[in-house]
Amino acid sequence: MCQNRGVAYIEPGVVEVQSIEYPKLALGDRKCHHGVILQIVSTNICGSDQHMVRGRTTAPAGLVLGHEITGLVIEAGRDVEFIKEGDLVSVPFNIACGRCRNCKAGQTGICLNVNPGRAGAAYGYVDMGGWVGGQAEYVMVPYADFNLLKFPDKDQAMAKIRDLTLLSDIFPTGYHGAVTAGVGPGSIVYVAGAGPVGLACAVSCHLLGAAVVIVGDMIPERLEQAKSFGCEVIDLRKDVSLADQIAEIIGVPEVDSAVDCVGFEAHGHGSESGTEQPATVLNAAMTITRAGGAIGIPGLYVTGDPGASTEAAKQGNLNIRIGLGWAKSHSFYTGQCPVMKYHRQLMNAILYDKVQIAKAVNVEVISLDKAPKGYQDFDKGAAKKFVIDPHGLIPN
Ligand SMILES: NC(=O)c1ccc[n+]([C@@H]2O[C@H](COP(=O)([O-])OP(=O)(O)OC[C@H]3O[C@@H](n4cnc5c(N)ncnc54)[C@H](O)[C@@H]3O)[C@@H](O)[C@H]2O)c1
Ligand SMILES: [Zn+2]
Ligand SMILES: [Zn+2]
Numbered sequence: 001m002c003q004n005r006g007v008a009y010i011e012p013g014v015v016e017v018q019s020i021e022y023p024k025l026a027l028g029d030r031k032c033h034h035g036v037i038l039q040i041v042s043t044n045i046c047g048s049d050q051h052m053v054r055g056r057t058t059a060p061a062g063l064v065l066g067h068e069i070t071g072l073v074i075e076a077g078r079d080v081e082f083i084k085e086g087d088l089v090s091v092p093f094n095i096a097c098g099r100c101r102n103c104k105a106g107q108t109g110i111c112l113n114v115n116p117g118r119a120g121a122a123y124g125y126v127d128m129g130g131w132v133g134g135q136a137e138y139v140m141v142p143y144a145d146f147n148l149l150k151f152p153d154k155d156q157a158m159a160k161i162r163d164l165t166l167l168s169d170i171f172p173t174g175y176h177g178a179v180t181a182g183v184g185p186g187s188i189v190y191v192a193g194a195g196p197v198g199l200a201c202a203v204s205c206h207l208l209g210a211a212v213v214i215v216g217d218m219i220p221e222r223l224e225q226a227k228s229f230g231c232e233v234i235d236l237r238k239d240v241s242l243a244d245q246i247a248e249i250i251g252v253p254e255v256d257s258a259v260d261c262v263g264f265e266a267h268g269h270g271s272e273s274g275t276e277q278p279a280t281v282l283n284a285a286m287t288i289t290r291a292g293g294a295i296g297i298p299g300l301y302v303t304g305d306p307g308a309s310t311e312a313a314k315q316g317n318l319n320i321r322i323g324l325g326w327a328k329s330h331s332f333y334t335g336q337c338p339v340m341k342y343h344r345q346l347m348n349a350i351l352y353d354k355v356q357i358a359k360a361v362n363v364e365v366i367s368l369d370k371a372p373k374g375y376q377d378f379d380k381g382a383a384k385k386f387v388i389d390p391h392g393l394i395p396n
Contacts, residue, residue: 005390006064006136007371012055015372020064023132023140025077033079036144038071041088041158041393042165042365043135045374045386047195047263048300052126053375056265056307059126066135066388067093067123068168070161073144080144088157089148090167090347091141092339095121095131098146109336114142120336127303135371137390149343156351161394162358162365163350165387166200171346171357173298173337174200174261178208180333181257181296185209190246190255190288192281194222194233196385197298198261199361202231205259207355212250216242218273221383229360239270242284256293258285263299264318276309279318286325294331301334361385365394 002022010016025032043066052059069091076085083089095115096108102119103111110119115129124133132139141147149167151157157164174197183189187210191201194217205213206229215226216234223233234245243253260281268277269284278301285295301316308314325332349355364384366374374386387394 002138004136004138005368006133007066007368009052009059009063009065010061013053015053015065015375017368017371020132020136023138025075025140027142031077032140032142033077034144035077035140035142036073036080036083036148037075038069038089038091038139038141039074040069040071040134040137040139040390042070042161043388043390044068044165044169045135045371045378045388046169047197048125050375050379051263051265051300051302054265054307054379056305057126057302058304058306063124063126064133064136065124066133067125068165068170069123069134069139070165070168071139076144083144083148083150087150088154089150090164090343091134092147092149092343093122093169094336094339095123095129095142096147096340098143103146106341107338108340109338122336135368135388137368147340149347151347158395160350162363162387163356164347165363166357166361166385167343167347169337169339170196170200170361170385171204172339172342173197174202175204175207175342175346176337177201177259177261177296177298178204179296180294181259182294182331183208183210183257186211187257188212188250188255189214190258190285191215191261192259192285193217193261193299194219194226195261196361199226200357201259201261201298202226203229203355203357203360206230207349214246214249214255218267219381219383222381225360225362225383229356236269237273242269243288246288253288254290255288256290257296258289258293259296260285260299264301264305278308278313279320282318283321283324286321286328286330289328289330291328293328294333295325297332297334298337363387365389367392
């Protein structure tokens, strides 16, 4: 019997590396002929995992975490036609059937057939269909032909694995945030949040031709990271309004596009930056985006937050000044990123050296046993993206 180990959520603030079941090509009692088993080459810790580990969701104890997976196919089901054993593949964090109306329309983040509770599924995530996560040594991926992106050359891919590992989530997610905020050549953009998603979004804005990318956060090391690749930065701890700080940089208090890369655990601005104010980023985005502009919202908002400070917020009801956005004819774009829409193009941007995404988000590779420490450091605001290397396969 093959062994497997994975990172399990135990209780708020605690994750543990445990022995877990070796994956089977099965969906309940049924054989999963369209699935593959992967030996995981790299699997990243995400800000989305932190929402669960901080106790801000209804994630059950024992949930095996991990939705950012890159791996080697070691077993393929009978009906997998085009992916082969030995292929090195990137796994979009969205699990998608490829057969429902949303998948057919490219909306793989809201597949209708992979989660009995709601549209959309992911590996190792609360409310996302109960799929086993991939911060582990091995994992099962269903609908493999549809979901997986095969890297064209294994040696070339392993040499760039620190970059390519980001294709399973944060690079496409940041890019999607920029695209849905209408970023293009010459755009002036405000990106809220300098965590890995915010930094990936800022890189994407540059890739899309933005003229000025302004990144706001309250963690100085993360802002330094944004500066390192040419962003303007705003320290939101300062008691100067965001609009005034933007005007100091570009001469006017308005941008063309804004991207929320923070989500519901947002902090307030200025003297309130030490306290949580879940609607701050959305309200700020409406304040500083020009009339007619668009706001991309990859930052996560939830339908239930047991750790919220008000009864309304516990149900996901936030104090959003929607009238302001309405008056300015803003467009809003929410939801999980449909990774598959972007991952092939972004892979090529990496392989042909058009983008240095691992450097921008400051990837640090750690062993599976170091995952709990990675969670702690990330929670403290480390300016890093932790990538777990469960089999020691990633070259130095
Ligand atoms: N839509 C998707 O498909 C998708 C995919 C991945 C991640 N996400 C979500 O994106 C968000 C960011 O992910 P991450 O990994 O970068 O997380 P993170 O927690 O590392 O980063 C969030 C950053 O926001 C900063 N912040 C807090 N309040 C702020 C404010 N008012 N203004 C500006 N910055 C503020 C924090 O200091 C932190 O640096 C999370 O909510 C995550 O769940 C969504
Ligand atoms: Zn993620
Ligand atoms: Zn589907």
